[in-house]
Amino acid sequence: MAQGSGNVLLDQLRERLAPAQWPLPLARLPEGTALVGGAVRDGLLDRLQEQPDLDLVVPSDAIALTKALAQELHGTCVVLDAERSIARLVLGGWTVDIARQDGDRIEDDLWRRDYRLNAIAVSLQPWGELWDPTGGLSDLQQGCLTAVSEANLIDDPLRLLRGLRLMAEIPLTMSSQTMAWIERHAARLPEAAPERILAELQRLVRGEHADAAMAALTSLPLLHPWAAGGQPPTPGNIDGLTSEEAAEAVPLARLTALVSDEGLSQLRASRALRQRCKRLRSWQQRTGQAPDALPESDRLQLHEELEGDLPALALQLPMPEKEIWLRRWRNAEDPLFHPRTPVDGNGLLTALEVEPGPRLGRLLHHLKLEHAFGRIQTPSEALKEAQHFLTRESEAL
Template sequence: MKPLRSSFHLSPNILPFDLALLPPTAYLVGGMVRDALLNRKRDYLDLDFALPNLVIETAKKIANKYHAGFVVLDDKRNIARVVFKQGTVDFAQQEGDSIEKDLSRRDFTINAIAYNFHKQKLIDPFHGLKDLQIKTMRMISVKNLQDDPLRLLRVYRQAAQLNFTIETQTRQTIVELSSLINQIAAERVQSEFNYLLGNEGGSNWFIQIEQDGLLKPWFSGTNNNNLQLLQGVDHSVKLLQNRLTKEDFNDFFSLRGEDTVYSSSLLQRARLTCLVSNDAKIAKEELINLKYSNQDIKAVLKVLSNLPSLEKDKQNISLREIYFLFLELGNIFPIFALVALGKNINNDLILKLISHYLDPQDKLAHPIPLITGHDLINYLKIKPSPQLGQLLTEVSIAQIEGKIENKAEALEFARDYLVNLNSI
């Protein structure tokens, strides 16, 4: 990265409106300034301005001029948003009687840099430029972290996002304030965790979060085994990258277009499974407390409940057992496979199961029924009942075992099976 200089110039051409509409006292603040200094490009424009006065009026004037969307986000605090096709622009009341005072209330030095387009001038009272240069997250003050405990978690997300480290005193303060994590709304905690679950280096950051005491309040049983499993899942991703073709790898993780493996919800859920308790009841409570969706909870619990079926010392597994495993897991099988590989549970078997799963014509992983329940009802003259489901299951197993190959054979098999069942 090139040396950062206070003479930095940010072109007004990035603005989705004419600079003349922006008051001379307005300052660009927040992530856009930081990212511009780091030469980080954004696909979506997200600008934040701090103004000493005329906040709502300025936003409305710009919105009217360009027929853009306009909404007052906070009437009491004077915050308004203008929505353009290419991004959003937020206007907020400057806190304090100067921009320096406003910046003093922010979280970390790298986020406390402002830029004035009219003067082409950077305001950097807390040496954020230097910390950007040395890739360091440094707090502005203890009080700022106390006032908004979410910042205790946000530091890990931003460090992961930027590939920065956390300054020693800042990290020590986070440890000392870790009990404040209980004051944060669960939805906001989940959001921070989810970012790390989808970040390439996220597992290492969860290890640091646990060491700093911010994980226990949400995942009470987390220990070294959980953290080792997180890293094990990451290793299983690399294993599959080496073992599978690019097409199969993308299919396994349901990747499309510009997706990366770390944006895959399958990998994120596999990592989440590593963090929860092995006790399904406790795991469910942990996920409910963090406001995870029913879909997320069901996926994690299914994986946990099926892992014991492939114990490390289990040498042989029948086609029947594999059939039920695929039937139970369905499209969350990749999550199960990643966690099983991460646990080093019968890796050869897991890799074989993955091969079955990746073949859409595979009768074991993706069986196509030879008959339906209506076929059995009509052929056997029976009524709908739990027994009907049992018959269909046995027919499917006979099919994957190669005992039957067509509808006629399936019906005959069902008839014979029913006769034997009734004779018991």
């Protein structure tokens, strides 16, 4: 359905999209170009980011157009799908995906999309028409998530997971029919590229409304091939954390609860992310709600391995233990929560003439342990304890 340019909704949408601030001048786009998908949806909801990702549909060869625009505007063209004529134009911090229209009319293209609230388009060249053939505006007003069709979901199985990600980012209620379709075809999700699946999950766990989305996700068999079966943090677990701490700790704890170590490997997560989740999972299992009961050497190891991610472990602690742990962790000088030695390896080499190697490593570990639990504090005390340690080792030989 097309609406005139005088429509209040269109005027409001144009103000929010602010196309004059885009690095891509509308005059450079061919007649018949339309903006579709997330930017239109988020513009209507007034939740646009400062530099939103833009998805354009053009009536002609999208790859040739993108290459020409990249050359003219000094950007970069990345071909995403040569067969379907889809390319990405990167201009500074902006990403513009340009695709050839699927079908003879823009309405045909929109009927092939995943969810009705993503199947809304606005014409850019010329500006002034809004298309909503599937009822996406009504879904936005009612906070409903409805798939355009069952066939569209399985045309790209990643769409099965994308619905839950949208629920995590926007307060939406999924229609029962859509939920049934996702459940029916959940086993097809592995057909999607693993990197794309992980990217959706990482956005999901960071979503403002992720708790509701994760409840729906865990009730579906979507993640069975990679599932960890853990318990994600509840809203009550977040008490005591600052907003900045929660923004880092909660997504990590959610992802660790959702996806197993092997699952993260299969989804081609980075080595750093796999290690963070593996360490968190290990210490969650080892400590439960009583990490203070660990032996000193284990406590030191915990804080060495989880120094940056300790708030994610603290999520499972009861009050007031959580408050104590977080207060100590926020203190960069706390010798246990931020383990270090009063004297570094170079200082020991100079003062004690100890050779580099395993013996020096054992000495540093010992000094770090003694410092962590307050038995040494100053460099002179550390050097004195180092001499005692080396003497004891020599006598034990």
